[in-house]
Amino acid sequence: MSQSDTLTPLIVDLAKREKKHQVVCEACALYRLCLPLGLHRDDLVVLDQLVKRRQSYKRKQDLFTTNDTFSALYVVRSGSFKTTISTSNGREQVTGFYFPGEFIGLDAIHMPSYQSNAIALESSSVCALPFDNLQQVGERLPRLQIQLLTRLSRELAGDKSFMLLLGKKTAEEKLATYLISLSKRFQDRGFSAQDFRLTMSRNDIANHLGLAVETISRVLTKFQGLGLVVINGKDISLKDITKMEALCG
Amino acid sequence: MSQSDTLTPLIVDLAKREKKHQVVCEACALYRLCLPLGLHRDDLVVLDQLVKRRQSYKRKQDLFTTNDTFSALYVVRSGSFKTTISTSNGREQVTGFYFPGEFIGLDAIHMPSYQSNAIALESSSVCALPFDNLQQVGERLPRLQIQLLTRLSRELAGDKSFMLLLGKKTAEEKLATYLISLSKRFQDRGFSAQDFRLTMSRNDIANHLGLAVETISRVLTKFQGLGLVVINGKDISLKDITKMEALCG
DNA sequence: CGCGCGTTTGACATGACTCAAATGCTGTGG
DNA sequence: CCACAGCATTTGAGTCATGTCAAACGCGCG
Numbered sequence: 001m002s003q004s005d006t007l008t009p010l011i012v013d014l015a016k017r018e019k020k021h022q023v024v025c026e027a028c029a030l031y032r033l034c035l036p037l038g039l040h041r042d043d044l045v046v047l048d049q050l051v052k053r054r055q056s057y058k059r060k061q062d063l064f065t066t067n068d069t070f071s072a073l074y075v076v077r078s079g080s081f082k083t084t085i086s087t088s089n090g091r092e093q094v095t096g097f098y099f100p101g102e103f104i105g106l107d108a109i110h111m112p113s114y115q116s117n118a119i120a121l122e123s124s125s126v127c128a129l130p131f132d133n134l135q136q137v138g139e140r141l142p143r144l145q146i147q148l149l150t151r152l153s154r155e156l157a158g159d160k161s162f163m164l165l166l167g168k169k170t171a172e173e174k175l176a177t178y179l180i181s182l183s184k185r186f187q188d189r190g191f192s193a194q195d196f197r198l199t200m201s202r203n204d205i206a207n208h209l210g211l212a213v214e215t216i217s218r219v220l221t222k223f224q225g226l227g228l229v230v231i232n233g234k235d236i237s238l239k240d241i242t243k244m245e246a247l248c249g
Numbered sequence: 250m251s252q253s254d255t256l257t258p259l260i261v262d263l264a265k266r267e268k269k270h271q272v273v274c275e276a277c278a279l280y281r282l283c284l285p286l287g288l289h290r291d292d293l294v295v296l297d298q299l300v301k302r303r304q305s306y307k308r309k310q311d312l313f314t315t316n317d318t319f320s321a322l323y324v325v326r327s328g329s330f331k332t333t334i335s336t337s338n339g340r341e342q343v344t345g346f347y348f349p350g351e352f353i354g355l356d357a358i359h360m361p362s363y364q365s366n367a368i369a370l371e372s373s374s375v376c377a378l379p380f381d382n383l384q385q386v387g388e389r390l391p392r393l394q395i396q397l398l399t400r401l402s403r404e405l406a407g408d409k410s411f412m413l414l415l416g417k418k419t420a421e422e423k424l425a426t427y428l429i430s431l432s433k434r435f436q437d438r439g440f441s442a443q444d445f446r447l448t449m450s451r452n453d454i455a456n457h458l459g460l461a462v463e464t465i466s467r468v469l470t471k472f473q474g475l476g477l478v479v480i481n482g483k484d485i486s487l488k489d490i491t492k493m494e495a496l497c498g
Numbered sequence: 499c500g501c502g503c504g505t506t507t508g509a510c511a512t513g514a515c516t517c518a519a520a521t522g523c524t525g526t527g528g
Numbered sequence: 529c530c531a532c533a534g535c536a537t538t539t540g541a542g543t544c545a546t547g548t549c550a551a552a553c554g555c556g557c558g
Contacts, residue, residue, distance in 0.1 A: 085413050087498050093413040107409055109402035110395070116409060135395065142388040146359070149394070152401040153358035159408040160356055160365060164334050164342040166415035167459035171514065202537065210416035212515055217538050233523075233537095249336045420546070451505060461547050466506050482505095482555070 024048045033101030033189065034075055034127075043141045050137055052128040053077075063104065063118035063126065070113050072128040074104040079124020080199045082208075083116045094208035096159075097121070097200060099185055106152050121199045166210050173249035174209040175219045179229070180245055183238055195237045273297045282350030282438065283324055283376075292390050299386055301377040302326075312353065312367035312375065319362050321377040323353040328373020329448045331457075332365045343457035345408075346370070346449060348434055355401050370448045415459050422498035423458040424468045428478070429494055432487055444486045 025031060025048050026041075039047060054077070057063060063074060063081060081098040095116060098104050108114045109131070138145045165177050187193035198205070206213040223229045228244055230237045238244055274280060274297050275290075288296060303326070306312060312323060312330060330347040344365060347353050357363045358380070387394045414426050436442035447454070455462040472478045477493055479486045487493055 083409075085409055087413060087417065089498060091413075091417045091498070093416045095409045095412050107402055107406040110399040111402070111406070115406045138394070139391040142394075145387070145391075145394045145398070146384065148398060149401065150359040152398065152405060153356055153360070156401060156405050156408065157356040157360070157364045159405065159412070160332075160334055160344045163344050163408070163411065163415060164336060164340075166412060167342045167456070168336065168340045207416070213537075214516085214539085215514060218514095221538075249338060249340065462505075463507085463548085464546060467546095470506075 023053070025051065028077075030075075030077065030101045039141070039143050039147070043143060046137055046141060047144065050129060050133050052130065054125055055128055056123070056125045057120040058123050059120055061120050063120065064114045065117050066115065067113045070105070070108040070111055070131065072130045073106065073109075073134065074118070074126040074128055076100050076102050076104065077125045077127050080121045081118050081124060082121055082200060082204055083118045085116045092207065094200075094204050097204075097208070100189060103151050103155070106155055109152075121204075169249050171209075171211055171215050171219055172222070172247060174211065175205075175216065175223070176244050176247035177249070178205065178209055179236070179238065180241070180248055183241065193238070193241065195235070198234045198236055272302070274300065277326075279324075279326065279350045288390065288392050288396070292392060295386055295390060296393065299378060299382050301379065303374055304377055305372070305374045306369040307372050308369055310369050312369065313363045314366050315364065316362045319354070319357040319360055319380065321379045322355065322358075322383065323367070323375040323377055325349050325351050325353065326374045326376050329370045330367050330373060331370055331449060331453055332367045334365045341456065343449075343453050346453075346457070349438060352400050352404070355404055358401075370453075418498050420458075420460055420464050420468055421471070421496060423460060424454075424465065424472070425493050425496035426498070427454065427458055428485070428487065429490070429497055432490065442487070442490065444484070447483045447485055 025034070025044055028034065052072075057079075066085065076098050078100055081104060083095045083098070083104065084092050085095055086092045098118075104118050104126070105114060107116065134144075138148070165174055169177065182196065182198075183193045186196045200208075202216050203213050206216045209216075220229070220231055223244075224231055228238070228240050228247075230239060273293075274283070275293055277283065301321075306328075315334065325347050327349055330353060332344045332347070332353065333341050334344055335341045347367075353367050353375070354363060356365065383393075387397070414423055418426065431445065431447075432442045435445050449457075451465045452462050455465045458465075469478070469480055472493075473480055477487070477489050477496075479488060
């Protein structure tokens with residue numbers, strides 16, 4: 001079966017999407033970071049058909065909640081999200097933060113329901129990749145599957161080194177590591193590695209790093225005292241990234 | 250291209266393997282737990298051709314080390330392994346334990362090199378899945394790719410809830426959670442959920458849970474005092490799994 | 499059988515937590 | 529546009545869970 005059989009209706013569809021400002025993958029600002037990377041042009045057309053674009057969420061709104069039936073993976077398009085899980089008695093752990101181009105929901109693949117809660121930290125939007133289709137389409141697009149494998153593997157590796165942070169690092173090392181990690185991620189996304197905005201609350205940071213809010217506050221003021229950072233509310237400026245990296249342990 | 254083109258030489262090859270006691274996947278005791286699950290019979294023949302069986306390792310021997318070039322995924326066939334990563338200044342974190350049927354190396358997919366160290370805890374053996382081939386073959390066997398996605402996703406979900414343990418649980422809750430988790434894994438593998446052997450040292454357990462060895466010792470004796478467990482060196486017997494689950498927090 | 503490592507037990511130290519209170523910021527309604 | 533309410537952040541003081549250090553014990557391997 002040739003792919004061009006299905007091509008004509010698709011092009012019409014894509015045109016419709018353009019009208020609704022639903023930028024096709026190829027034209028998306030995240031193109032370089034997102035799923036399509038490594039896909040052929042024909043593959044992209046198929047992917048474009050699959051993606052549900054521009055779902056918007058405002059601050060504190062749930063993208064999904066534990067036990068919601070698993071239906072789609074999400075790619076952050078703008079803004080940021082946090083994911084959390086909880087103990088039976090209600091203690092909560094922030095398991096990750098997600099920025100544009102990053103995937104949310106990878107830990108629920110082939111589970112009946114999501115394994116965590118995903119909450120917007122600010123006004124944000126995502127592309128949804130309905131997983132049923134993704135799987136069918138994936139069988140025709142091996143490169144798509146490989147992209148998924150790569151993403152999963154990368155997040156897994158990240159979580160392993162986060163275990164090292166949680167298990168073996170001091171409060172200062174944790175915060176330094178966290179700031180450096182954010183800095184790198186923003187840099188990868190084409191933003192400043194030095195100046196950025198902490199869209200999550202101090203509470204979220206503390207929770208994520210396994211610390212108390214007060215400790216975050218104290219360490220941040222200490223870092224500021226050392227001239228390592230300048231802090232202005234949610235805005236932070238890393239004044240000596242090299243020295244900060246040395247503090248990561 | 251029909252698959253039977255390649256079938257005849259394969260059958261000869263499989264016969265050779267049988268002679269060398271290299272049990273084909275279909276006849277393997279781990280069949281139910283391992284990769285082949287969900288594959289069709291024809292697929293299995295292809296997979297069998299790919300797998301390098303019966304690589305043996307003795308206690309403390311490395312399966313791979315950080316920065317070794319990534320070449321294969323491994324499935325534990327017998328025995329057990331731990332994986333570790335380290336800070337630049339030499340502190341080490343045990344990131345996981347692996348038992349028969351479980352995959353090692355998933356965090357290195359599409360990386361140039363392994364991201365961790367994998368070390369045998371006892372005399373153990375693995376099946377190696379060379380990844381170059383796996384990828385090629387995967388393009389012809391979507392079900393294999395899906396198995397891989399599922400495995401990765403499951404390990405990711407496990408690591409997320411391990412973050413909850415490291416970040417938010419007390420020493421007692423950590424150890425209780427750990428013991429229950431082992432119990433479940435052994436049960437899944439057809440072994441007793443009550444009596445099993447801790448193949449890893451107290452040090453490894455402590456390290457993994459973000460605690461000191463002494464703390465493990467103390468909590469274990471406390472659990473024994475409460476009649477929750479009976480401990481005999483590396484052998485442990487869970488005397489009240491329900492009560493232990495209640496301690497998991 | 500003995501050596502050495504792994505484990506247990508005890509005493510003490512401390513990093514980070516908890517509680518408390520002051521201060522600052524943000525979004526909302528009049 | 530301002531003022532206030534309510535939440536987030538900071539700072540300070542005291543406590544505690546778990547770590548560190550030290551020493552005895554015992555099991556398993558050669």
